[in-house]
Amino acid sequence: MVEISPRLSMMASLVDGPARCLGDVGTDHGYLPVFCVQQGVCNRAIASDINEGPLTRAEKNIRAYGLLDRIELRLCSGLSGYQPGECDWTSICGMGGHLICDILQAALDAKGIAVGQSFVISPHTNEEQVRRFLCENGFRVLREAACEDAGHIYLGIVCVYDGVSREISKVDAVVGCSTILPPYYYDNLVRKARKRLAGLAAGSRSDDLEVALLQDVIRKVESL
Numbered sequence: 001m002v003e004i005s006p007r008l009s010m011m012a013s014l015v016d017g018p019a020r021c022l023g024d025v026g027t028d029h030g031y032l033p034v035f036c037v038q039q040g041v042c043n044r045a046i047a048s049d050i051n052e053g054p055l056t057r058a059e060k061n062i063r064a065y066g067l068l069d070r071i072e073l074r075l076c077s078g079l080s081g082y083q084p085g086e087c088d089w090t091s092i093c094g095m096g097g098h099l100i101c102d103i104l105q106a107a108l109d110a111k112g113i114a115v116g117q118s119f120v121i122s123p124h125t126n127e128e129q130v131r132r133f134l135c136e137n138g139f140r141v142l143r144e145a146a147c148e149d150a151g152h153i154y155l156g157i158v159c160v161y162d163g164v165s166r167e168i169s170k171v172d173a174v175v176g177c178s179t180i181l182p183p184y185y186y187d188n189l190v191r192k193a194r195k196r197l198a199g200l201a202a203g204s205r206s207d208d209l210e211v212a213l214l215q216d217v218i219r220k221v222e223s224l
């Protein structure tokens with residue numbers, strides 16, 4: 001059995017399987033699809049990456065675990081190498097929030113996502129932007145999870161594409177609204193908000209809207 005990090009383990013646990021086919025976009029080492037096939041989280045998988053180096057790494061690992069017959073490798077950007085609905089679950093993990101939104105936007109523009117397709121997403125930056133993008137672009141957020149791994153806090157988001165655009169408030173985009181997350185997730189948000197408020201107070205120019213949002217974030221967390 002392959003050993004994976006707590007972060008990847010959390011992502012695997014968010015797949016409400018067994019999935020028919022899991023697509024892992026930006027697979028790099030390929031550990032997530034290997035783990036998911038080994039654990040019966042999915043029956044088969046597609047491991048894709050935009051770069052040849054990571055895909056070669058994934059192929060080596062998939063071969064080492066004897067799973068080349070169940071995990072297909074694809075060299076492609078984002079979801080461009082996938083048919084809409086080919087995977088019932090897709091993971092996009094370990095990338096910045098901007099890149100994740102760009103990948104999803106490109107797939108939507110190409111009509112490359114089918115209604116009912118589920119996603120597990122883990123942005124390493126710009127969580128607020130990702131939540132907003134998902135809500136406004138037809139992805140229904142079902143739940144979120146967080147874990148601590150090697151001194152970092154990671155977020156996982158489960159969503160399904162239904163094509164319905166939704167509004168999300170500025171505070172909910174920062175704090176999340178589908179799930180109560182572990183206390184350390186919120187402690188980190190409040191710590192960052194307080195630090196930013198102190199920075200703004202010390203500076204010469206203050207942004208009233210940003211100050212109000214940061215105060216709302218702290219109030220919302222305190223009310224949970």
Ligand SMILES: C[S@@+](CC[C@H](N)C(=O)[O-])C[C@H]1O[C@@H](n2cnc3c(N)ncnc32)[C@H](O)[C@@H]1O
Nearest residue numbers: 025026027028049050051054076077078093094
């Ligand atoms: C930091 S690694 C994350 C690997 C793995 N998903 C994880 O969470 O451990 C990011 C990977 O995404 C790939 N990548 C970056 N942009 C991409 C894109 N537009 N489409 C597919 N893969 C991409 C990179 O080549 C790299 O292998």
